[in-house]
Amino acid sequence: MSQEELQPNLHTPSNDPIISCLGGDISLLMDAVYAGLHKGSIRVCKAQRTNGVGEQLMAYVCDRSLTPRHLIEAKYSKINNPHLLKLVATDVVDWPEEGRKYVYFYSGSYQKALSVEAASALGWKPDEVMNGVVNPIVSALTELRNKDIVHGEIWTGNMLVDSVASSKQIILGDCLSLPHSYNLPFIYEPVGRALADPIGRGAGDISDDLYAFGVSLAMILRTSDPMQGASKGEIITHKIEKGTYSTLIGKDRFNGAILELLRGLLYDDPVQRWTLDDILEWRDGRRLSPKQSTKRVTSSRPILFNDKKYNRPELLAKDLHEKPTSVSYLVENEDLAQWIDRAIEDKTIKVRVEQLFKNLELIDRNHFYNDQLTAMLGVTLYPEAPISYKNNHFHLGGFGKMLTHAYLMEKDIQPFTEILKGGFILQIIQNMKMNPILSTLRSRFDAARTLLSQALLGSGLERCLYLLNPESHCLSPILESYYVRSPEEMMNIFEMLCEGNSNITLFDRHTVSFLSVKDRKNIDAYLPDLRAPESHRRVLGQMRVLAAIQKRGNLKGFPNIANWLASNLNQVYAQFHDNVKKEKLKNAVNDFKTEGNLSKISALFDDPKLYQSDMNNFYQAMRYYKQLEKEKLEIKTRIAKNQVGFETGNQIASLISLVIAMFIVVISIYTNFTG
């Protein structure tokens, strides 16, 4: 994205169905929608370029409560593949009655998707599938892999078809406007991710994309849905017990190469699942040797929980959250230990459960105990399962966006604070297989736990929101009607807010937390000043933060912000004793504020000697004042005692009389001797 494209587009709400975007380059037609492509709360509207031939565009209008995938936007925009929607621009538009919304503009105009039904049976022939679906998706996935992007929304509802073109090749639709795989129907997700809430699924990896690709192929190829009418729980249970292939394909029979691909992609074990390289080899005609299949663990006798019998740890883990109060009973009466020990002959599960029992000793037996135990036991029995805590099912990577969503939708965030404050989440992470992503998440959760217990500016829940969801826009009340994603954008909005408004409060808990997360190196040094009880320190801190952002981003001048700062500097001037210095500073600030150079204004107050010399000179002046008073008192006393000039007068008199006497003596001597 160019710098200009990142600038907020400031439209005023109106009833005009056409919204002018990107400085008039693009017209968004609000009422012209691609009804068949809507993704839940994401509207897809028609748009077109206003210059040239009027290129047709598709505008995906984001939902404010669902954080788009901003972090991969720049990488995605560089992709130029005929089987992926081409991202041409992004903008923030003022949507009537709904506030500012983020919009992705893709080139092209596609009226419909293959099938908007989550579970479909299209019954395509293998040849058609090869040309129309497999080749385009493999090409798109290769491109995405090269850019280190996981699509996250590969399913028939996001496979766009060009109704005008003669070829039946699909194009993969948008994957940026929603959190990773938020709109992906659960059936397209591997079991572990399918169990999580859509918002809490977190970022997946390419094997999840390949799994979704496999499920999509099954949907397109099969002629009937063997699980028609089945609930989500039933389908997932079937997937766990019989495997994905059996669940999706049922009695359909496929032959030849496509069967190999289907089986390869629908392995439930991600280790066995085909990789993109495997697909490329398969497409080149090489036949791959089937990988060793690992059997899912089944117990020799069932365990009873919530009046149901369970033969598999995964199924038990899936249902534990249904009755957390029974979980502690299950653990404490040693039913579970005996079941794991005697009925399940799997040492890895046994080791994990033993570790859990050890960790339980470290958990407080407070009123969250049952929920915490449920969450811990769930991931112990089935490590791929999401963490289930009080009806919130999430993977660690999805927690941040889930929290942001709950915060924006004004849902109860108590469970989230309990999760962050409780040490159990860190213990769960500790027992997971470490990788760089998990290590980052662990440090974030660890930091969030500390920050949540602090009430200081730049910490607390607000900081956790941005720390755990780095893609979130700033949720400050003063920026509510804007969509601020970066400190630079925030400066532009501040500049607008400060116009003729010197009393506005720019730095609140949200803005400070947002800036601190986005630009930690530049901002955290000034956090003590921003938190200071003295107003002059706060103003100086704010000025330094704003100047640091302007300098780092090499941004244009901000005369309105400079004016706002200048009008708030009275408390800072009051810190100087020297009125002359104050006047000089005021004049210098007034000179710089017109050009909006915050760095120059900040530099005026940055010299520590400025304050030290002022204080030293003040005390020197005090001493001089005292000296003058003493001198005055002495003179007054001398006048009062009539002593002024007394001694000098006497001395002069002596001198005069001595001269006269001398003269008389000389005259006497002279007259006597001259007769």
Next chain:
Amino acid sequence: MSNKKSNKTQKKRKSSKIGLSIRFILIAFMLVIVSFLFWESASLFWIGMLPTGVAWIIDRSRQKSKTLTVGAMNFAGCFPYLMSIWMAFDPAVLSARYLDDPLTIIVIYGAAFVGYVINYLSVSGFSAYAVQRAKDQILKIDKEKKALEQRWGKKVNGKTVLDEKGFPTGKDKTIEEDNDDEESTSKAPA
């Protein structure tokens, strides 16, 4: 060490006092001898210089400037007579004649009076001038104080209690000093 030093200085003072008194006795002794040797001039001198003696008693200043003024004029009044006695064939007769003549005393004491007059005029004249100068100095000081107050604020007068950064705490220093004998919280660097 300090005790030793003070002892030494005390000893020095004692010895200098003794030295002075010895010197004084010696001078007095010499004067007595000289007076006996030249009794003709000495009698006129001692009688004539009586106003200087009075001035010496009256003059409480350390420098004895008044005594010097009166003494110089008094001596100037005596000197022509003394000169005549020293140049006379019979100094004793001339000395007696002078002492007999009231004009001599009038002239000599008149000269001493002139000394008094010179002293009075000089002191009163010069102190009037000095008072005016002192008043000008007070005005200049007030002006400087005002300039300081304008530049640094009223707090520069040191009458208010200041915090560690030199800003008023809102308390009056005089009241605080009256209320307790604690030191002022003003932390002016030494």
